[in-house]
Amino acid sequence: MxxxxxxxxxxxxxxxxxxxxxxxxxxxxxxxxxxxxxxxxxxxxxxxxxxxxxxxxxxxxxxxxxxxxxxxxxxxxxxxxxxxxxxxxxxNNPNSVLNGLEDVNKVQKYTISDEDYDKLPVNMRKFKQQFLQQQAAGGNLGQNKPEIDDNYQEAEALQIAIGSRCQLNQGERRGTVRYVGQVPQMGLGYFVGIELDEPTGTNNGNIQGFQYFQCPQKFGIFVRPNELTVGDYPVLDFDEI
The missing domain is CATH 3.10.20.90 (Phosphatidylinositol 3-kinase Catalytic Subunit; Chain A, domain 1)
Known part of the structure; x- marks a missing residue:
């Protein structure tokens, strides 16, 4: 062998x-x-x-x-x-692409004049001025917020009927009201549970093990009563989104 x-x-x-x-x-x-x-x-x-x-x-x-x-x-x-x-x-190439590539001192810096900087719609200088003006007027972050208790937005919630069509004020997402009431897991006051038309929500109507309403996962969301508008909001076609 x-x-x-x-x-x-x-x-x-x-x-x-x-x-x-x-x-x-x-x-x-x-x-x-x-x-x-x-x-x-x-x-x-x-x-x-x-x-x-x-x-x-x-x-x-x-x-x-x-x-x-x-x-x-x-x-x-x-x-x-x-x-x-x-x-x-x-x-040994005097014109090597690597020459100066790692030397940040040879990189041309972007500069802008004070006049052009002030013309920007948003800049740090404007933000600082607004912040200082607010501080001088006694306005601190979080000040003037409404006091939240067990009855927070109860009056607004009572105007919303389960089954109503609605649209969120932020993002204009549409859906159907499935729950109106308190949700202790989310805080004091009243909330509205919505089944959205698209899977852009955060849950399926379940909050920390308590099922407030039923819907597919990612179609459910809870918001405050003042964060939505009830009305004739049909389901949008893809061409309308």
Whole structure:
């Protein structure tokens, strides 16, 4: 009987470093039967350096120089490359695309005059002025909010009948009223449960294990009575949305 030949892996994993780029690429696999010319082409795709201006240095695992690899027709294996060795790329192109690429000081900064900045409809300066004016007038965030208790928006809720068609004031989503009443899991006061026409809701009528009404998942939503308008709101066709 003949012994089966041992499997031979002709590839090695090398580390790539560059004299311009700070990017270090680890465990890049190359075939020992690859020519240096094809390796340069592969490096060009990774770094952008032109092979015509490229010099390659082979170093061992400790970073000690072994040899230059500049003969494009020679195979990688002829230089004794092994797993973990380093290929250091030297880009001698004075017009290399990498020159200045990592120096942020060479990047042109966007500037705008104070006059043009003030013309912007929204900017930080205007926001700060409005905030300071509000503070000077004694207006703090959260001030003047209505007091919320068990009867909050009860009067508005009593005007809404279950089964009514409605439209949300924000987003103009439409649906059918399925529940009117208190929802302790969401806070004090009154809420309206709506089955939306589209799956843009947050639930199926169930809040923390309590089923207030039934509808498919994502079709249900609860809002305050003043966040919707009851009326003749037919289901929209896709062409109308």
């Amino acid at each position: 003949f012994a089966e030949p041992l499997a031979y892996d002709s590839t090695v994993k090398l580390t790539l470093t560059h004299n311009i780029s700070t990017c270090k690429m680890i465990d890049i696999r190359f075939d020992l039967m690859q020519t240096i010319g094809s390796i340069k082409e592969s490096i060009e795709k990774r770094y952008g350096s032109d092979p015509k201006f490229m010099q390659l240095q082979l170093k061992d695992k400790q970073g000690n120089f072994i040899s230059y690899m500049n003969d494009d027709v020679k195979f990688l294996g002829t230089y004794g490359a092994k797993d973990g060795y380093e290929v250091h790329i030297i880009d």
